[in-house]
Amino acid sequence: MDKQRRQWLAQAAALGGGAALTSWGVRAQGDYPARPLRLVVPYPAGGGTDTVARLIGQKLSQNWGQPVVVDNKPGASGMLGNDIVAKAAPDGYTVLLGITAMIQSPGLYKKIPYNVERDFAPVSLVARSSDLFVVPNRVPARTLAEFVALAKASPGKLSYGSYGNGTSAHLHGEQLKMRAGIDLVHIPYKGAAPLVSDVLGGQVDSAFVDVTSANAYVTSGKFRVLAITGTQRHKALPAVPTFAEAGFAGFEPNGWFAFFLPAGAPRDVSSRLSAEIVRITRLPDVSQRLADMGLQPVGSTPEELAAVVATDTPKWARIVRDAHIQLD
Incomplete structure (x- = not known):
């Protein structure tokens, strides 16, 4: 220090x-x-x-x-x-x-x-x-491990959305790529609202969405939450693991x-x-x-x-x- x-x-x-x-x-x-x-x-x-x-x-x-x-x-x-x-x-x-x-x-x-x-x-x-890592229902992955396997099978074919360049979502997306050894195309949005809209509509393959913007939909069944950043699970999603629990350290801040x-x-x-x-x-x-x-x-x-x-x-x-x- x-x-x-x-x-x-x-x-x-x-x-x-x-x-x-x-x-x-x-x-x-x-x-x-x-x-x-x-x-x-x-x-x-x-x-x-x-x-x-x-x-x-x-x-x-x-x-x-x-x-x-x-x-x-x-x-x-x-x-x-x-x-x-x-x-x-x-x-x-x-x-x-x-x-x-x-x-x-x-x-x-x-x-x-x-x-x-x-x-x-x-x-x-x-x-x-925290940020939630989510996928639209059309993506067959039901766990983070399954999504990583999909991405490895089709390098450079899947995308992840963030709520802007340089945001936590962008940093988390790049960190996931490095930690998992996968190639995802970054799609930066101008804010969380259009990102959530495209996740709901299935226009993006995955996304890191801040919990305040996604909170109204987390139990709606309109998309799947595969993991959460930070050190604690979401109270409304007790079955969704943190990234560390899913085997990916470094997402704790x-x-x-x-x-x-x-x-x-x-x-x-x-x-x-x-x-x-x-x-x-x-x-x-x-x-x-x-x-x-x-x-x-x-x-x-x-x-x-x-x-x-x-x-x-x-x-x-x-x-x-x-x-x-x-x-x-």
Whole structure:
């Protein structure tokens, strides 16, 4: 682990302690929040990230008596919104709801306008997500092993769809090709909705679909789920194995939704925001809503989020490097 990553973990641990002054010299604010919060979502309205942001933001507003304004800033694979928060005043009033792409982008793009571990303060990991590997009913495979056998029998003939170049789905698809020794044609879609539509219509031979987009259909019988990324099975699909259980290691890193502040935010502000997000995430109605989206509710401390970022960043970078994926 490099020096900067160790320092970031140490700073996150300090945030969890709730000290009165930051090591970066920003004075704490005991009356926080004294005005509205801006919650930046680096993706369009209506998507999973937006839904999570509005769910948590509404509860924050209700409890704190201050408006939480969700500000959708899509563009450049989330980097536009991320950069807005990275360069915002570190006063606790500009908050980011980020996703896994934050730590995948540095391996995919030569130039990133920020450094995740230098420019952001971790607050709380709200929920974990997974990708489902699915096939339409016309494909005869009923297990991952059977699909691999089909692909090996017809190299370069079968396709896999992803919800975009450089997404987790793309990385998982290339990883499956490497791990299984199969040749699949990658078909990138512009988002999960058209991908799911084509899976339902049988226009693509297989796909990695994020669980929030596929959740409404997982028990419909309209396609088959052969495996799930991450470390846990889907509650609605207890018979579907994880990739590790199916004999393919390396698919363990989960997707996630997490809150960040600009680096240098006062420690008591970060600690208060983190504690409130943890409390909200564990409310029965919020926890159930996240579960209904196919997510695993978490609610973590800043240091727990920092550890996830520090652990998973090199894993994603290794997949990108080994698969020779470059987007610019």
